[in-house]
Amino acid sequence: MNLFCRILSTLSKKDELRIIHAHRNLKSTSNISVGKIAIARDFAIVLQDNGWELKLIGHNPNFRQLSRIHKNQFVKLAAGFDGYMALTDDGRIITGPKAREFECGFEIESLHGVRDVVGCEGHTVALHYDGRVTCIDEPGGYEGPDKFAREVERWNGIIQVACGFDFVAGLKSDGTLISVGRHYRRPTWQGIVQFDAFNCYYGNCYTIALLNNGKVIADYTDEVDSWRNVTKVCVGNNGYTVGLKSDGTAYALGNDDFVREVQSWHNIVEIECKFNFCTIKYAGF
Secondary structure (H helix, E strand, C coil), X not given: CHHHHHHHHHCCCCEEEEEXXXXXXXXXXXXXXXXXXXXXXXXXXXXXXCCCCEEEEECCCCCCCCCCCCCCCEEEEEECCCCXXXXXXXXXXXXXXXXXXXXXXXXXXXXXCEEEEEECCCCEEEEECCCCEEEECCECCCCCCHHHHHHHCCCCCEEEEEEECCEEEEEECCCCEEEEXXXXXXXXXXXXXXXXXXXXXXXXXXXXXXXXXXXXXXXXXXXXXXXXXXXXEEECHHHCEEEEECCCCEEEECCHHHHHHHHCCCCEEEEEEECCEEEEEECCC
């Protein structure tokens, strides 16, 4: 885990990126030209704002730069157990290392028109512009998405997706959730505009949502009920939680050190939680 802290010092200066471990006293700050970041269990992949260059944070012996076989830029990354996939600006998926059925740097030709991609230890999930959802085989994962693929192929009208070790959840255009997975208890909330959900190794599933009335709701705590002016919510392992506020500050739930650290941050433009880590992207100073 300490590698997360050490490698950041090698990155170039622009926006400020902070990484904090939710359950240990580990944190790091660096200036980095961050575009997007994908978090895995013990590594992260940073897409720099040139849309092409990737940086490894942490340790992944299988890490290799994606082969540039096209002129399009990457706009999103999804990290899994020990690999990653990249979404191009024209809606295609390019594979990173350890993709079970594909070589590094090659396009998954069966997928096109993709607007978002998310990953976890068991599978990677693609959301299409037309509201369809596809499970992609996981880079280096466990059982792969076969147990979910047929179910999610029937979904339509989906505007956001999230996944954990053994579930996939989608936000429908009517503001309700749909899901597949034995251990995921889908909330029956309405009026959802953004949500996040996570679990790890068949552990407890955590779901949090931002509602169209400006309120925040979660199925694992009522401490978020008082949160206001929130623009994005995210949740990681053991229910540690961050809510980005419209003024560039953030709410947080977790241990005391984690909460104090997050609440001291300002000028935040993006947040992401996954596993035991939270990343915060600042506006450049």
